């Protein structure tokens with residue numbers, strides 16, 4: 001097509017630059033996702049996912065996300081007269097994204113779906129995380145908060161209708177006057193984020209309020225994302241130890257609860273989402289769960305937000321892969337489309353195979369979460385597979401995104417394209433909700449406290465007739481003995497187990513050319529860089545399967 005006169009440059013013609021990725025269907029255009037939803041008990045959510053896939057894949061959403069990340073939130077600690085206001089101002093694009101994501105129920109679907117709620121929500125989050133990763137933070141905290149708040153039935157009964165509303169209402173007023181609310185969580189303090197037993201914020205009794213005994217909190221939180229949320233789950237120390245509390249930013253009498261936003265973090269990525277440092281000074285809060293049992297109470301919620309980190313990372317890889325396949329189909333080097341160059345094809349096929357394995361593992365963890373209430377084996381699997389996916393998928397995201405960024409050559413390194421943003425986003429899910437080693441320690445804890453998980457894993461990994469999986473299981477069985485005795489080897493055990501579960505899932509559910517490629521890449525001839533798959537016809541089929549239409 002001839003370029004219009006206004007677009008023609010005086011010095012040269014622009015050629016061999018791919019067109020921008022057009023609107024895509026992030027659900028029906030993604031074969032592996034549709035298959036995963038159908039085998040995870042979330043089929044009834046398909047009509048919803050079909051709508052969301054088209055909506056989130058729309059070109060316009062990409063542009064809104066670009067704006068929200070480009071024009072970052074600003075803190076207004078004081079108004080122009082010097083009164084404290086502790087407000088964060090966002091670009092309108094951020095509010096629009098919040099409207100889209102909360103309007104589509106990314107925070108609520110797990111609790112409102114007829115069946116397979118966690119699997120359905122995980123798929124929905126996979127779709128929306130490919131459009132934007134900034135608003136996924138408030139959406140996932142609001143999703144997880146439901147679990148922790150149910151420890152306080154009267155409070156939960158009052159809040160849940162507003163939490164589960166598929167709407168976004170940013171007004172800083174009391175929750176009863178709002179159509180919808182969002183919930184954050186503030187736990188990390190300067191002296192300890194992983195080791196929350198170091199919590200120094202103090203809670204003192206302050207009489208009875210509408211929902212029972214109340215406390216006044218004094219202290220700080222070193223990281224508090226989405227500080228404009230309506231309420232926060234938090235930790236503070238009482239006489240009996242670290243306890244979970246819930247606080248509202250706006251109180252019933254119309255005043256603001258003391259919640260001082262000291263500054264916003266200047267972050268590597270995740271820039272549309274504000275992350276702050278805050279202080280409490282006689283901040284009114286309601287106790288959640290048993291006194292002195294704050295960490296176990298919040299860990300129930302963290303289990304769900306960890307599932308979210310895994311699917312968010314899988315989505316980041318997926319989006320980068322989609323962009324890379326699009327680019328390499330158009331870009332020509334040395335007389336061929338890049339996608340047809342043998343080494344490039346091997347790189348893309350290798351990443352595509354691993355990307356599908358990450359989706360399969362995370363959807364299986366979500367399915368186990370759904371079945372946990374009625375099936376004890378699934379309960380054990382959920383307890384293990386969620387942190388397993390959190391560790392492994394998040395850990396693999398930075399190197400895979402870096403590889404995909406390189407597929408663009410220099411264009412990949414420039415902020416106007418999406419890859420630079422995905423690259424800056426890539427390490428974050430590995431850090432929050434428990435960093436890598438802490439997740440490994442959690443898995444060691446499961447193996448020590450619930451030894452039956454070994455049988456559940458054996459059943460999940462072994463597939464009749466697969467000598468590869470039998471051999472892998474024997475190795476893992478031995479590693480479990482070692483790690484139960486000494487945590488030192490935990491990372492190797494976790495890596496081997498993740499690969500075994502992923503291969504087992506692909507062998508049972510994916511086409512042979514995908515599972516064979518995974519076995520070659522991760523088990524038979526493991527390699528450190530992507531693209532060492534042997535050239536054969538399967539590579540093209542893998543890339544075609546992964547291309548989103």
Ligand SMILES: Cc1cc2nc3c(=O)[nH]c(=O)nc-3n(C[C@H](O)[C@H](O)[C@H](O)COP(=O)(O)OP(=O)(O)OC[C@H]3O[C@@H](n4cnc5c(N)ncnc54)[C@H](O)[C@@H]3O)c2cc1C
Nearest residue numbers: 185186187188192193194223224225432433435436437438
């Ligand atoms: C952008 C962003 C937003 C955030 N938002 C929030 C929020 O909204 N609310 C909130 O509460 N927190 C938030 N956090 C904080 C985050 O959860 C913590 O940073 C994280 O839990 C790690 O805690 P830490 O920073 O204190 O590191 P540390 O606890 O000091 O850990 C440092 C490293 O040591 C490792 N480590 C710790 N213990 C052991 C051990 N026993 N053996 C081996 N290795 C170990 C960890 O895995 C980690 O790699 C946010 C962080 C970021 C980056």
